[in-house]
Amino acid sequence: MTEPTALPLFSCRCPCGASAAQIAGRPLGRFFCHCTICQAVYQQTYADVTVFWGSAVQLPEPCNLQFRRYRLPPALRRGTCPVCHAPVLGFLRLAPFMQLAFVPTRNLLQRAALPDPAMHIFYHRHVAEVSDGLPKIAGYWQSELAVTRLVMSGLSHPAQR
Ligand SMILES: [Zn+2]
Ligand SMILES: [Zn+2]
Secondary structure, three states: OOOOHHHHHHEEEOOOOOOOEEEEOOEEEEEEEEHHHHHHOOOOOOOOEEEHHHEEEEEEOOOOOOOEEEEOOOEEEEEEEEOOOOOEEEEEEEEEOOEEEEEHHEEEEOOOOOOOOOEOOHHOOOOOOOOOOOOOOOOHHHHHHHHHHHHHHHHHOOOOO
């Protein structure tokens, strides 16, 4: 049985601070994404992304985030700040009752509590060569599969749901 008090709390904030969300739950995984959408929205060669359960995210009420659907990756809704237009977080629906939250790691205030990045995905889209020891996953479906595996391995830890 898990103790509710054991859930770590994370604060997610856009760069200008106008948009924020609370996340009550353990991170399921963290990776670097080289997809063209990340390159465009973060204006970097790749993005540092941390994954949580969607249900762990508490959006502000009323929610000021502007959600937009992207065709790739499938069923991903990215929420951006109406003021600075930077991405705040995104939701990926895996199944009717299963949703993941993809949070740009730079938006999380408690960075010391996060796992280390496990891999690079969408590496076939990379514009800058990265020479670290992490696995480089190329290919669309290979990348999706690698994220699914990462999240599933995150589930096997205790005190997670
Ligand atoms: Zn991406
Ligand atoms: Zn903002």
